[in-house]
Amino acid sequence: MGDKPHLYLVDGSAYIFRAYHRLPPLTDPEGTPVGAVYGYTTMLWKLADDLHKADGPTHLAVILDKSSHSFRNDLYDQYKANRPDPPEDLVPQFPLIRDATRAFSLPCIEEPDVEADDMIASYARAATRKGWDVTIVSSDKDLMQLIGQCADEDLEPGVEAGGCIDMLDTMKNARIGRDEVIEKFGVPPELVGDVLALMGDSVDNIPGIFGVGPKTASKLIAEHGTLTAALDAAEGMKKSKLKERLLEHRADAELSRVLVTLKEDCGLPVSLDDMKLVEVPPEPLAAFLSKHGFTSLLKRLDAGTGSPARTTELDPARQDTKGVTPGEQGNRQPPPDYPAVDRSSYECVQTLSRLEEWIQRAHAARLVAVDTETSSLDCMLCDLVGISLALGPNDACYIPLGHGGNDMFAERPEQIEKAAALAALRPLLTSDAVTKVFHNGKYDLNVLARNGIAVSPVEDTMIISFDLDAGRQLDGIGGGHGMDELADRHLGHTCLTFKEICGTGKKAIPFGEVPLDKATEYAAEDADVTWRLYKLLKPRLAVEGGTRIYQRVDRPLVPVVAGMERHGIKVDRAQLARLSEEFASETARLEKEIHGIAEREFTVGSPKQLGEVLFDQLGYKGGKKGKSGQYSTDQSVLERLSADGAEIADKVLEWRQLAKLKSTYTDALQQAINPETGRVHTSYSLVGAQTGRLSSTDPNLQNIPIRTEIGRQIRETFVAQDGNVLLAADYSQIELRLAAHMADVPSLKEAFANGEDIHSRTASEMFGEVNRDTRARAKTINFAILYGISRWGLAGRLGVEADEAQAMIDTYFQRFPGIQKYIVRTLEQVRECGYSETLFGRKTWFPRIGSKNQAERQGSERAAINAPIQGTSADIIKRAMVRMMPALEAAGLAHVQMLLQVHDELVFELPESDVDAARKVIENVMVSAAEPSVKLDVPLGVDIGTGTSWGAAH
Template sequence: MADQKQHLYLVDGSSYIFRAYHRLPPLTDPEGTPVGAVYGYTTMLWKLADDLDAADGPTHLAVILDKDSKSFRNDIYPEYKANRPEPPEDLRPQFPLIRDATRAFSLPCIEESGLEADDLIASYAREAQRQGWNVTIVSSDKDLMQLIGEVDGARIDMLDTMKSARIYIPEVEEKFGVPPELVGDVLALMGDSVDNIPGIYGIGPKTASKLVAEHGSLTAALDSAEDMKKSKLKERLLEHRGDAEMSRVLVTLKEDCDLPQSLDEMRIEKIPEEPLAAFLAKHGFTSLLKRLGTGSGSPERTNNLHPAAAEKAGDAGDVEGNSQPLPEMPALDRTAYETVQTVDRLREWAQRAIAARLVAVDTETSALDAMRADLVGVSLALGPNDACYIPLAHGGSDMFDEKPDLVDLGEALTILSPMLADASVTKVFQNGKYDLNVLARYGVEVSPIEDTMIVSFDLDAGRGQDGIGGGHGMDELSVRHLDHEPLAFKDVCGTGKKAIPFGQVPLSRATEYAAEDADVTWRLFQHLKPRLAIEGGTKVYERVDRPLIPVVAQMEREGIKVDRARLAKLSEEFAKEIGRLEGEIHELAGQEFSVGSPKQLGEILFDKLGYKGGKKGKSGQYSTDQSVLERLSGDGAPIANKVLEWRQLSKLKSTYTDALQQAINPDTGRVHTSYSLVGAQTGRLSSTDPNLQNIPIRTAIGRQIREAFVPESGNVLLAADYSQIELRLAAHMAEVDTLKEAFANREDIHSRTATEMFGEVTRDTRARAKTINFAILYGISRWGLAGRLEVEPDEAQDMIDTYFKRFPGIQRYIMETLETVRECGYSETLFGRKTWFPRIKSRNQAERQGSERAAINAPIQGTSADIIKRAMVRMLPALRDAELHDVRMLLQVHDELVFELPESDVESASKVIEQVMADAASPSVTLDVPLAVDIGTGKSWDAAH
C-alpha cells in the first residue's frame, strides 16, 4: 500500500459542462429540466470511476468548479472575462445539477470565492506533485497545459475525455511549438478573446509560438523587436508591449492558493451505490442505473433517453449542435405503405387519424403554383411506416394499360374533410401553406396545423450558410435529422423535357414517393417539435409563426388586381423609348453592341471610347454599375446617361410591366404572389412568383407601375405602414434616451440626429444624418460610411465617434449583441426569434466582419418582422370583431400592409388597422417608444401612399 504510487485526478468541472453543453444533444429529464450537459458530465465521471481499479487509475479524485465570475485577475485588469455573456437559458438550470451529480458520486467538489478553478487546480496539482504523486488534470483548457511535466518522478499530465486523449509534453509542443513552461509566454502574446485577454493585437497563435520558440521567452521576443526591420509586426510589438506583459500576468496560474480541503480527503476506493442510484433515477439516466445494479463494464450502447446519446456522450463524438439524436423508430420502409383505392379503406384511414389525434398530411399536385395546381392525391401518416397514399387523379396516359381504380375525388374530400377540420386532430405538414391553399381551392378547410418547415426555421434559421445544409426543405431535413434520403421528385417524374406529371406516375411508384413524404414529415415532427421547448423557440413558433401560416395562405389566395391594359401600354411606351435609346447609344459608341451586356459595355466605355477610371472586379470584367455610370456622366460622358436610362426602362419592362401581365391568374384575374415564411434568415417574409415586395416607388417613372395595382370597383386600396420602425426598435433595444424622447415627441428623427451631430438642420445635414442612421442599423464601418457620404474614412470615423457619443447606448448594444452571438452562436429578437451566425468566429476577416454586421442588424430587422407578423395574425379577427367583413388583407411589404376594402369602410377600418399595428408588440413586449402607423387610401397602390 505504502509504495503504490498515488494518482490524483483533478476534474475541471466548469469548462467541461460548457463543452458538453455545446457538443451534446439537448436532452431533458422526465420533469422537463434540460440535462444534456449533466448527462455528459455524469458519463464522464462514470468513466473515470470505472478506472479506479486500473493500473494508473485514480487513487484520489476531486472536481473543481468556478464559484463566481470575479477573481483577483479583475483587480489587475477590470476587463478580464468581461466579454462573457450570460450562459444560455437551457444551460443555467444545469449548473446546480453538476454539484448534485458530483455529490451523487460521493466525490469532493471544491470551489472558492475569488479564485478560478484553474488556480485551484494548479495549486492542488503542485502540492500533490511535491508529495511525489502523479496528477492528471481532466480538462482541455489550454491555460492548464502550462503545468504539464515531471518533477522528481512525479508527473502532471492532462486528459481530454471528449477526445479520449492524454496530453503530455509532445502534445503541448505540437499545439504550441514550445514546451509547457513557455506556453504562458505564447498565450500572453496571442491573447484570448474568450477570456478577453488582450495579447498583442494582430498576433495570433502562429506568430506567437514562432516568436517565443525563436527567442526562447516572451521577454526576449519583445526585446528583439528593436532590431527587427520595419514591419507591421515590429510596430505592434513595440506599441503593445505593455499589453503583452499584463497578459503574461493574467495567464499565470496561481499555484499557491490556500487549499480548502486536504489531499487525503480526496481519496476514493469505491463509489457507494447510494446516493448515486437516486440521482440517476431522478433524471432518467436508466441505462446507467441498470449498470449500477449489474456492475457491468463499459458504457452500454443504449439508454432510455436516446440511443445515440450514451455513445456520443462518453467519447469524442461528433454531435452537431442541431442534430437531435434519433428516437427509437423503425427504419423507413417504402414497401410498408398502402395505396388507398376504395371508399372503405379511406374511411378506415380517416377514422384512425381521428383516433390518433395527430396525422401528417401531404398533397400531390400537378404543378408547383398552389393557385394553379390540380389536386392529384393525398397522403397520410399516423406513425413510422404507417402511411398511405390516396390517388385521386391518376391515369390519362398510356403508362396505364387500363385506368386504375380510384376513389372519386369529391367523395374522398367529403370523407377526409371532417378529419381535416376537426379541432382535436392536429394536421402536420411540411410547408403547410401550400397544401392549405390547394385544399382551400377545393373548398376544404384544414385546422389546426403544425408545420415542420416552420419549426425547423424557428430552431435553425441561419445555420449552415451559403446553402450548405442550412435549408428547411423536406429532403434536406430528412437527411439532416433522420439520416434518410427520401425519393426525389425528379427520380419519380424525371426532369426537363422527359418530365411527366405526377398524375401519370404508376400508383405503386407514386405511393412510395407520396406516402414516404407524409411518413418523413411525421418523423420530423417527432424530432423537431420537442426541441422548441428545450431551445426556447416555443414562443416565436406558437405566438408568431404558426398562427401566421393560414393568414399568409389566405392573403396569397386573395391576390391583387392589376390593370393589364395599363401595363401593356407602359410596356409599349418603354419599348419605344428603349429602342430610341439603343440607337443613340450605338451611335455614341460608334458600333452596335448588346447594351444589356455589362461585359460588352465595359469594353466599349473603357477600351474603345477610352474613358478613365475603369475598374475590373475579380471576374476580370469592368464594373459598369450605377455608381460608375453616374461618375462617367459627371465627367462628361453623354453615353453614360443614355445607358442609365436604358437600364432603368428595360428593368421596368422586363421585370414588371411584361412579367406582371404574365402573372395574372386566368381563373381569378388577379396576381397571387407566394410568400416564403422561411426565406429570410432574420424572420422577414420574402415574396416570389412574382415578387410583390419590390414594386418600384422611388422614381416617378417606376411609380407608374404602382398605378396599375388597383381595387375592384366600389373599393379602394389602403396602405398602412410603420414609420421608422427599425430606428424606433433600435432606440428601444439600445436604450438611447435621446432617440426615445424624440420619437415620443413625434419629432423627425433624421432632423433630430442632424441637430445632435452637426448642430443644425439643413437639407444636407439631414440627408447625412439619415445615411448615418441607416449605417448604424446595418453595422457600420468607417469605409462603408465614407463611400456613402463621399468623405474620407477619417472623417467618417469622426462622425461615428460623434454618433456614439451623442447616442451612448448604441455602442454598448453593438458590443453586447456581438458578444452574445460569439458565445451562443445566435442572436435573438425581442420575441425570442433566433438567427444563427456560424461564421461569427471565422478566421477569414471579411467573412467574420460580414457576419458581425448581419448580427448587429438581425435583432432589429427580426423584431420588426415579428411585430408586423403579430399584427397580421390579429388583423382579421380584429376586423371581424368590428363587423368589417369585406376588408381583405392582400400584401405585406416588410413594414407595410395593403388592404382592399369598400370605400364606405375606410374610416372605421383605418382605426382598427392602425390600432392593431400600433399595439402589435404588446402584451409580450412593452416598448419604450410608440409605434407610429401612416395610412393612406386611393384608387391605386400609388395613390394610397
C-alpha cells in the same frame, strides 16, 4: 496520460446556463421550475457515462459559483456590472442543481466570494503539483490560460514529475490542448491573459482597450511578447487610431490584466483525495429523480441502461470538431433507429373502407404526416390529384383522387370519388386532437383550403429545419431546407425525384397520368420522410434553444401567410398595360441615346457587347475581365464610371432599371392575374431570407423601388375593390429603434421617446448643425453603420474620400459608443458560437465568419452585425401578423383582410367606413407585438395611410 491519477474539474456554472437556455420550461410535481435542473442532470449523467466508458478520470468534482462578489469587484466596481440578474424561474433551481450534483455522489464545491474559475485554477495547480493530470470540462476562454502547463516546481515530496492540464469542450466533443489554444489566440496559453487584457470582455465588463479586437490583440502580443512590451511600444508606432488608444487606455489594459488573471492559491475546502470517482450509488439519485418527476431518467436508472438519450450537442458519436469553422458542425444528426425506407411497403388506398381504416389509425396515433399531389406548382390554380399519409416509418399510403388521362375516353384507374374521400378526411384534418405534419405546409394548406378543408393544428418540418439551421453549412456545403436535401443530410436517404416519375421535356407527363404503383412510391415516400424528419428535428428545438422562435413566431405564422396568399390583391390591368407601353417607349429612347454616345448600335442588354464599348471602344479605365474573358459591367462598375463622369453609364443604369421593372412588374403582373379570382397571389417564403424576413416570388414584391416615382407608379396599380380602400401600416425606423435598445444608446433612446427626428438628432451629434445636407448624411450613416459598412463603402455612398468616411465613422462611434460596443460584442459571439441571435432567440449561423478569404469573412461580419437587428424586426412583424386577425375579429372587424407583407409594412383591404376603427386595432397590435416576451426601451412607431391604391396609401 498513463496510469497516474487524472482529475476532471467540471465548470458547473456553464452547464447550468446551457441547460436553462436549451430546454423548455418544466415544473416538478410541486410546481417548482426544473427545466434547467433536468437539463443539467442529463448533461452530468451523460458526461459521467461517457467518461466511464472512455479512458476517463480517477477523480472528479463539480465547481459552482456561490456568489457574485469576488476580489475583482473590490479592484473594479464595474466588474460584471452589466450582467443581468438571472431569470426569475432559474433562481429557485440553483439549490436543486446542487442537490442533483450530490445525488450523483460527486463533490459539489463552491466558496463565498470566490469565483468558480479561481477555484478550478487552484485545484488544477494543486493536483499537478501532486503529479496528477487535470482535465477542465469547460469552453471558457479565461480557463485556457491554464492549458498545456505542466507543474515543474513546488512539487510535493516524492513527486518526480508534475501533471499537465488540458480542456474538454463537451459542446463540440473536442479536446483542447496547447496547439488548439495557439490556433485560437495566436499565442501560447501563458500569454492568453495578455490578449484578454487588451481585447477586454463585454460580458464581464472588463474594459480592455476600446476598439482593440481579438485579432489586433493577438497580433500585438505575438509581436511584442507581453502586454507591457506591447504598451511600451505604442510610443514608437506611426500615428494611428490604434496608437492613440494604446496610449490613452494603458491603465485600462493594466487593470484588465489583473482582472483576467486567475487566482491559483485559494483554500481547498474538499481534499483532492476525497474526489475519488466511485460507482454512483443508485439510491440518492433515484430519490432525487423521483422527487422531481424525472420519470424517463428514473426508468433508465432502474433498467441500468446508462445515460439518458444522447442530445445532438453532446453526442460522442459525432465527428471531432477540432478545426471546424463555427456553424459547420451540428446539423448532421445521428441516424435515427428506424428501418430503411422501403417503398414496397406503401399502400395505394383505392376504397373508402380502407381509407376509413387509415383515418381511424391516424386518430389513435394523434400525429399524421400529410402531403398533397397536384397538377401544377400554382396552389391557386392546380387540381388536387392525391393525398398521402404516414403514421410511422414505412407505414404510409397514397390516396389517388384525380388520376387518369384528360381525354374523356381515357381509362381511369380505380380510386375513391374525390368528394367522398375529402368528406371522410375532413374530420381528421380539422381535429384539434391530431397534429398534422407537413413539409412546406403553406402550399398544402392552400390546396386543401380550396377544396373546403381548413387544416389545423399544423407542424412544418421545413420551418423547424430553418429555425434550427438557418445559414448553417455542412461539410462546406450550404444547408437548404427542401425535403430531398434534408432526407439526404439527416436520414442518409435519396428520395425519388419528380423528374424520375414524370419525365422531362416533351415526354413529361402530368402527375395525374403517372401509374398508381409509381405514384404511390413517390407520394407516400414524401409523407414517410416528413414523419421521420419531424421525429428527428422536433426534439432538437428544445435541446438547441429553438422552441420559442418556432412555437411563438414561425409555426403560428404558416396558416396566416397561407390565408394572405389565397386572398391575393387586385391589380389594374389597364394601368399596367399603359405603364408597360411608357417603359417600352422610354427604354427605346434611352437605347437611342446610348447608341449616340457610343457612335454605333449594339445590344445594350448584352454585358459582353457593353463591356467592349465601354473599355475597348470608348477607352474607360478600370475594366476587368472575368474567367469568361469578358468585361464585368455589373452595377458597381457602372456606378464607378458614373461617378467619374461617364454619361453613358448613367444612361445604361437608367435603361436597366426600366427594363427590369417592365419585365418583372408591368409585364409579369398582367400575366400573374389569376383568371378565377382576378387577383394576384404572391407566394411568400418563410425560409427565403436567412435573418427570418419573409420573401416573396411570383411576383416578387420586395424589390419594388420604395422612394422613386417609378416605384410609386407601380404601387398605384395595386388597387382595392370598388367600395373598399387599402390601408398601409409601416413600422417607422424600426431597425434604428431596435439598435438603440440592443446597443443601449441613451441619446438615441431619449430621441425616440421624445418623438424627435432621429436623423436630425444624429446630424446634430455628428456635425454640430442640422441642415438638409447634414441630415441626409446622418441618415445614410445611421443605416450604413448597422450594416457593418466599411470606410470605402461609406465613401462611395457619400461621395467622399475614404479617410473622410473613416473620420465620420470614428465620430459616430465617439458620439454613440454603445453602437460600437454592440458591434464588437456581436462579432465576439458569432466568432465564438458560430451564430447571432435575435431578442426572441432566432439563430442565424455564419459559417464563413472565420474564413481565410477576406471577402468572405468581411461579408459574414457585415451580415452578422445586422442580423440580430433585422432578425428582431422580422420577428416583431411576424408576431404582429399572427395576432392581427384575432384582434380584428375581437373588435368586430373580421371582414378586414390582411393582403401583403413587404419589408416593415402590412397592407390591408377594408370598407372605407371601417378605417378609423381598424386603424386603432392595427396600430395597437403592431406597437405591442414584442410584448410580453421582450420589453423594449424605445417605443415602436407605426405610420398608417389609406387610399384606393397601394401607392396612395403608402
